[in-house]
Amino acid sequence: SRLTLSASYAESDILVETGSDVRNSSLGVTYRHDVTRDWQLATGISHNVTEQGDSDTDRENVVFLSLERSFAFRP
Numbered sequence: 826s827r828l829t830l831s832a833s834y835a836e837s838d839i840l841v842e843t844g845s846d847v848r849n850s851s852l853g854v855t856y857r858h859d860v861t862r863d864w865q866l867a868t869g870i871s872h873n874v875t876e877q878g879d880s881d882t883d884r885e886n887v888v889f890l891s892l893e894r895s896f897a898f899r900p
Contacts, residue, residue, distance in 0.1 A: 829855040829869075845878030865893045 831853045838846050855869035873885040 826856070826858045829853075829857070831855075831871075845881075848874075848876040850874050860892075863894050863896075865895070867891045867893055 832851065834848075834850045836846070836848045851871060851873040853869060853871035855867060857865050857867045860866050868890045869888075871887045871889075873887075875883045875885075877883075
């Protein structure tokens, strides 16, 4: 089992007069649990904020639960 924390921030300065600057930040937490040797159960939450110019702000919250399997290929 493991816990993963992630954070990111990006800022874009638009030099053209008609464009507007963009700032994007995100924060996430994911918990993974080994169900078997090949299968994992993952659950988590992420929060994203995108600001464009001085007035537009979009917020997004995502909650997820997934069942994942890893594969190994040998040539």
